Amino acid sequence: MVETAKTTQHADIAIAGGGYAALALALALRQGLGPQAAVLVCDPVLARPSAGDGRASAIAAAGRRLLEALGVWARLAASAQPIREMTITDSRTGDAVRPALLTFAGEVEPGEPSAYIIENRVLHDALAAACRDAGLTLLARPVARAQDTGKDTGEAITAHLNDGSRVTARLLVAADGGRSHLRERAGIGIFNRDYGQSGIVATLGCERDHEGRAEEHFLPSGPFAFLPMTGQRGSIVWTETSEAAARYCRLPAELFLDEVARRLGHHLGALTLLEPPQAFPLRLMIAREFYRGRLVLVGDAAHIVHPIAGQGLNLGLRDVAALAESIVDAARLGLDIGGPDVLERYARWRRFDTFTMAAATDALIRLFSNDFDPLRLVRGIGLGVVDRMPGLKQVFVREASGFGGEVPRLLRGERI
Template identity: 55%
Template sequence: MAAGMETGSAIDVLIAGGGYVGLCTALALKQGAPSLAVAVVDPAPAGAGSRDGRASAIAAAAKRMLETLGIWQQIEATSQPITEMIVTDSRLRDAVRPIFLTFSGSVENGEPFAHMVPNGALVGALSEACRIAGVELISGDSVADFTTRAASVEAKLASGGTITARLLVAADGAKSRLRDLAGIRTVGWSYGQSGIVTTVQHERPHHGRAEEHFLPAGPFAILPLPGNRSSLVWSERTEHADRLVQADEFTFQLELERRFGHHLGPIEAIGPRRAYPIGLKLARSFIAPRVALVGDAAHAIHPIAGQGLNLGFKDAAALAETVVDAARLGLDPGTLDILERYERWRRFDTVQMGIVTDGLTRLFSNDNPALRILRDVGLGLVDRLPRLKESFIGAASDVGQAGPRLLRGEVI
């Protein structure tokens, strides 16, 4: 237990999971209703998240939320705006990769539709903001079990302590233990792919351009980072991905160059290699009595559209607004009628994104000649229709979409 919290403490909201989504939910709740007692419990040691060397794509709407929460100002200097995006569709052996689709990377008033942000800087800034706001941060512990009562939920910690809350938020990832304990089932499947994530250094500048290369084994995304560096999200057949991650430097470099190309000069992988299985998993319900799911605990989708983290930030904004509005009216934020508003707000959007990413994955992760002709013609048509391209940019950035106030840059 944290020094400031004793076993048996009673609070308003307990969040299980101290990643970006859990911390963002906690900060939004505390800033929106300072009187709420909020705690975050996470099994990782204190400061572990701030040492994460990976990076994530943050959509414009999520960036506005971080600005409103006072976080963006701290991480902006370490971020990289995405100023352009290109899409290709080719085979690995093809000598030339024709560009079928290009996107300008701006939305309203020239604002970039997305930024690449270092994970460590983001988690560090959120943790510090939570601490300043008065959120209780409990590291090196986790919720092992819980018991739901009429007016509260009692969380039993792995350390042996207990915390009683009016609402328990599961932000504990795609393999969520709390989701299972709540009896919430999931629907989904594996794509037989794994995502290899690493950082690459290259000789020439990327000028803020992101690249999505559709290859038969899966998409190969090159995402710009500050300086002459890029983050890779490399989808491969699982058995091949495992071999690549375990391969020697020479073999990995050869396979990397075959996919990356030489347009940015000589390249070198400078970050650790990690591979994680890719699949679709959607919770059949986002809520249970006194329990709400956010982030990957509620949904895990293919990274083909780069929207996984942004969906989690939408969850955080929607749940925070729902709970804060209830608290201001003197209502119990853990009751099902309150939580159902959150679920209605988020479920359709999440299922819709799951369907879109699933369709894109099945359309592009193959070498079927008929499908290749169909998708290349489709990409070419989109590239020649400016209004349709603008609608895709709007969807990717979430700017102008109806949704929680934080995503519009408004305080709760």
């Protein structure tokens, strides 16, 4: 149910943002705290269906378990393409042959794919529908600011909506994206690195069956990934300098597809452009604090990483699982759900994983986005060695699937 804002509302937890992390967190809190807990989600996007942006995302096995535990996966299964194999090459754009230097099997456990590819709009609509079915309060208004966020030591925090109304809550969650104004107004600093690159995203139709095989081609300008989708379709994530990306996006469809084929090859047969290409700037961003006062950050408000490893959405779902478990455990013990001990537990849980993933993706983009011959030789040897070590590859698969370190219950597929 989408409601219009009233003069003042009271909630246990208010969530600013209407994206995947915000909606998944609302569902997790409803499951763990029960309907007696007032959880409110605020974002104008909630009044609009199909809020996706033409992109597709990889959902790791742990993320799929979370969505299943929340009762959402049944709405998504028919639209989710399992990755059955991942192939990595390292070559130049004009190379006629791109031998596979590293191949990963598609299962993290027997019968369980390591990841699925799903359209963002499908995922968002399923989460929003599940929130409505759960009776969660969805306000189609943005949070403009939070009162005394950094100084608030009382029992509540006040969120001011853009229409002049207010929401008081014991905890305010900033899930309002990478340019979070709540994070900025709270004075939480960030580590930010602009790569000077953009990711070109487009949906393709394929003449031949991709058989669930994902591909990542490391090219001098940056990685070029093909992500298999249902119905003989695929999504590309093509990294170029921002200037070049804008130029490629302006090409007529036929010339654009010629450039795609130069990088992807011709093994999928004739390609068609199902959705026009879009370019998104790429950067690395990590918040220096994950909470301040009664404000806590999740998803892109807390971190943005390069899409080279396809982990952006999954990092957000790990935030959701860790924060929901921290809050629910505290509530069952009668503790203050917005207190510093609870939020520090969440921050400790997420800090190491976030910094590790950020460092790994940053190192990968620096290592592979160049055409220095000695370095290319070292890369090829390194990938070849890993490819011959099944045990090491399985460790990488489990880490990428979200099962490294201390795993929250939702990511194990358990209800909280």
